[in-house]
Amino acid sequence: MPFFRNRRLFIFLIGFIVLVALIGYSLRERDNVTMVEQFINDTVGWAQNVIHVPVTFITDIISNIDDLRNTYNENQILREQLGQYKGLIYEVQELKEENEELKNALELTESDSIREFDAIQATVISRSPEQWLDEVTINKGKQHGIRENMVVITAEGMVGKIQTAQQYTSKVQLLTGFDQFNRISATISREEGNDIFGMIEGFDNETGTLLFRIIEESEKDVDEDELVVSSGMGGVFPAGMVIGTVKDVVPDQYGLTRTALVEPAADMYEINHVMVLDRAAAEVEEVEEEEEE
Numbered sequence: 001m002p003f004f005r006n007r008r009l010f011i012f013l014i015g016f017i018v019l020v021a022l023i024g025y026s027l028r029e030r031d032n033v034t035m036v037e038q039f040i041n042d043t044v045g046w047a048q049n050v051i052h053v054p055v056t057f058i059t060d061i062i063s064n065i066d067d068l069r070n071t072y073n074e075n076q077i078l079r080e081q082l083g084q085y086k087g088l089i090y091e092v093q094e095l096k097e098e099n100e101e102l103k104n105a106l107e108l109t110e111s112d113s114i115r116e117f118d119a120i121q122a123t124v125i126s127r128s129p130e131q132w133l134d135e136v137t138i139n140k141g142k143q144h145g146i147r148e149n150m151v152v153i154t155a156e157g158m159v160g161k162i163q164t165a166q167q168y169t170s171k172v173q174l175l176t177g178f179d180q181f182n183r184i185s186a187t188i189s190r191e192e193g194n195d196i197f198g199m200i201e202g203f204d205n206e207t208g209t210l211l212f213r214i215i216e217e218s219e220k221d222v223d224e225d226e227l228v229v230s231s232g233m234g235g236v237f238p239a240g241m242v243i244g245t246v247k248d249v250v251p252d253q254y255g256l257t258r259t260a261l262v263e264p265a266a267d268m269y270e271i272n273h274v275m276v277l278d279r280a281a282a283e284v285e286e287v288e289e290e291e292e293e
Helices: 002-027 035-109 279-292
Strands: 118-126 135-138 151-153 158-165 170-174 184-188 196-204 209-214 227-230 242-251 258-264 273-278
Touching: 184 242, 196 258, 209 242
Parallel strands: none
Antiparallel strands: 118 135, 118 273, 135 170, 151 158, 151 273, 158 170, 184 196, 184 227, 196 209, 209 258, 227 242, 242 258
């Protein structure tokens, strides 16, 4: 047993010395390498290349997938930001339009044309698609002094009258919803005093104009862009409220009467803020002021 133990030790020492010698021999600088070293190096290089190519391919695929995922997420974020930006643009535009409407309404309330009225400011809160050109609903009612048949205007001109008044809301019948049984006494206003009187009796959907039937037949010519205002003769609408301008004049089929096509001064398709004119309240205020004096 001691002989085999010493023999193993001897073989181990010889193997260790040979290994150290080989390591030292391989580490020293040489111009030429042995065939064995070349074979080993080439084999290791080929194996590394075989492993490197698919690993690199798979790594590139994973990297591209990550890039696509990141690009998709960034695109989603950019779309949301773009949508928010567009929404802000629309909101700013609506605020600008609303501000312009309110500014014009304020200027109108301070003008002499409606100084004799008490102007009740109101906002349109609903509009039925089936009656888009017939009526709108506003956020003021009897509790705010609204009564039936009060005239309703915007800064541009007359839009209609109060059809029904509830406690806190009211329905406004638009001029485009008027007919032969619900008319407005109007006149083509002229500075020289020879006004032409008639009635607003309906709305032509094809031309988008009000129908002004001339009831005072004469040799007077009606020109384009002449101003049409309420005459005050009907007892419902006060005189001098702007309705629109003449765009054309057409005779009836017998040539006995003429009808002027009047373009409304106010935009009937987009109404947001209105003023309801109350003459009675203004008259009461004037009486109270006179009594105080």
